[in-house]
Amino acid sequence: MNNKEIVAQAVFEVVKDNLTLPEVERLLENPKSVDHGDVAFPAFSLAKVFRKAPQQIAAELAEKINPETFEKIEVVGPYLNFFMKKEVISSMVLKQIAKEEKHFGDSNIGNEGNVTIDMSSPNIAKPISMGHLRSTVIGNSISLILSKIGYNPIKINHLGDWGTQFGKLIVAYKKWGSEEKVKAEPITELLRLYVEFHEKAEEEPELNDDARAWFKRLEENDEEALNLWKWFRSESLKEFSKIYGMLEIDFDSYNGEAFYNDKMDEVVTMLEEKHLLQTNEGAEIVDLEKYDLNPALIKKSDGATLYITRDLAAALYRKREYNFVKSLYVVGNEQSGHFKQLKAVLKEMDFDWSDEMVHIPFGLITKDGKKLSTRKGKIVLLEEVLNEAKDSALAQIQEKNPDLPNREEVAHQVGVGAVIFHDLKNDRLNNFDFNLEEVVRFEGETGPYVQYTHARAKSILEKAGFTVDAETVYALNDSDSWEIIKLLQSYPEVVMQAADQYEPSVIAKHSIRLAQAFNKYYAHTKILVDDEQKEARLALVHAVTVILKEDLRLLGVHAPNKM
Numbered sequence: 001m002n003n004k005e006i007v008a009q010a011v012f013e014v015v016k017d018n019l020t021l022p023e024v025e026r027l028l029e030n031p032k033s034v035d036h037g038d039v040a041f042p043a044f045s046l047a048k049v050f051r052k053a054p055q056q057i058a059a060e061l062a063e064k065i066n067p068e069t070f071e072k073i074e075v076v077g078p079y080l081n082f083f084m085k086k087e088v089i090s091s092m093v094l095k096q097i098a099k100e101e102k103h104f105g106d107s108n109i110g111n112e113g114n115v116t117i118d119m120s121s122p123n124i125a126k127p128i129s130m131g132h133l134r135s136t137v138i139g140n141s142i143s144l145i146l147s148k149i150g151y152n153p154i155k156i157n158h159l160g161d162w163g164t165q166f167g168k169l170i171v172a173y174k175k176w177g178s179e180e181k182v183k184a185e186p187i188t189e190l191l192r193l194y195v196e197f198h199e200k201a202e203e204e205p206e207l208n209d210d211a212r213a214w215f216k217r218l219e220e221n222d223e224e225a226l227n228l229w230k231w232f233r234s235e236s237l238k239e240f241s242k243i244y245g246m247l248e249i250d251f252d253s254y255n256g257e258a259f260y261n262d263k264m265d266e267v268v269t270m271l272e273e274k275h276l277l278q279t280n281e282g283a284e285i286v287d288l289e290k291y292d293l294n295p296a297l298i299k300k301s302d303g304a305t306l307y308i309t310r311d312l313a314a315a316l317y318r319k320r321e322y323n324f325v326k327s328l329y330v331v332g333n334e335q336s337g338h339f340k341q342l343k344a345v346l347k348e349m350d351f352d353w354s355d356e357m358v359h360i361p362f363g364l365i366t367k368d369g370k371k372l373s374t375r376k377g378k379i380v381l382l383e384e385v386l387n388e389a390k391d392s393a394l395a396q397i398q399e400k401n402p403d404l405p406n407r408e409e410v411a412h413q414v415g416v417g418a419v420i421f422h423d424l425k426n427d428r429l430n431n432f433d434f435n436l437e438e439v440v441r442f443e444g445e446t447g448p449y450v451q452y453t454h455a456r457a458k459s460i461l462e463k464a465g466f467t468v469d470a471e472t473v474y475a476l477n478d479s480d481s482w483e484i485i486k487l488l489q490s491y492p493e494v495v496m497q498a499a500d501q502y503e504p505s506v507i508a509k510h511s512i513r514l515a516q517a518f519n520k521y522y523a524h525t526k527i528l529v530d531d532e533q534k535e536a537r538l539a540l541v542h543a544v545t546v547i548l549k550e551d552l553r554l555l556g557v558h559a560p561n562k563m
């Protein structure tokens, strides 16, 4: 039980005739300052019923409420401020964490329902961008959070493996490419060809016609075109897999856009049968005026299908294949319009399940305030970023802990973890600037800081030779530990909030606050001194290691025991 539930129950006992338990709970507030206690009850709402001033009601209630679990109940004007009995709450929380360990906060709210998560989804023959990195790590964290509360997440990498860019690439490869170069460094070389195409096409617009012709051949399953496409795809995937390997993120499906090539006719037929298609200058569109949206372009005048046509086929396929209870799309904010159209078209088709489709947008990563774009070849290669992060972590570890035996492994966990953490710690819609030095710092609100705090807490436990015991009563009553206890106690709600809002930053922020509270405690308290509270303090340290580790796990970040 959390403090609000405890207070609600106590207040309810004395206002039973006038308010229900949920009503009482809804009225409770979290005081802004610790001086006003842990939970507050405003008595205004009872003024009408009791025909008395709220101040007087507050004073009378304070007399009647059972004081058992409270240190004190203070009346301040119309407010009742409840101060929890720290030893009662701390022993309750520490017992539960000792018993449940990392399962503290688990639930089965999801009822094992399938949730498809469209995430990462980079484009073949181009580098994974920082935007795709965001989609990958946000999607992965959401999948971990959802599975903690009982859903069954299905991670789908909707690869951008089809489209007119393959026509361009084939032209460029045939004119200026070489097999060896593509084999040696696929993404770099394919990107170079792509950029070269765009540069040359500015002077020689006929190149665009060639590209269109090649794409058409590809759509018609021309052997040469198809083989080149397959080869570009598999070489690119090999490169992507290196990054997914470094991030330790995997997928349940790599069905990308091309997978839906033979599944779009059905969608178009359905749209026709439902009389939703209109012809507009030779193109087929679905009018979405009543949604205040631009029309959805389903088929171009030359018969070519579009991004949204594939997404319609994909949505249908996912519903049939997985019978999802929720279908999530972790894709940059700039595609909001597209996902609104997608949902609106499905709604028009009378698919009620379209209500369960959620676009989870996120902001841009900038470099020195500027947007990163691939068109002009101005890209940040993710593999390099991750390797640099690892090197920087290694340098810091070597300084702090030169004898660490597995320092390469730890440096990887810290460096890569730092990049992931940095990405997840801000509200996902915020844009942020990427500055590697800041990301890998061991101080400040960083991943390494949280990891370091966890390792430090672990080493205290090791030094003390402490093992937690779920049957022992661990009671604490000082104010520094109380701050920690409250952060631990709120964990199940924090997890729920992160899940409800699809917001990993809620978890990241919790980990930072918990780490800060612990470091403050550590600075003020002699944890290992031999007195009657030593075991309780160690149980607190143990609980901190468990929850910090679980916070990091939910973000997709390791918590090394030593660093």
Ligand code: ARG
Pocket (backbone or CB within 6 Å): 118, 121, 122, 123, 158, 159, 160, 311, 314, 329, 331
């Ligand atoms: N490949 C696309 C891009 O890089 C993202 C795909 C997102 N998923 C989807 N189902 N549309 O912009």
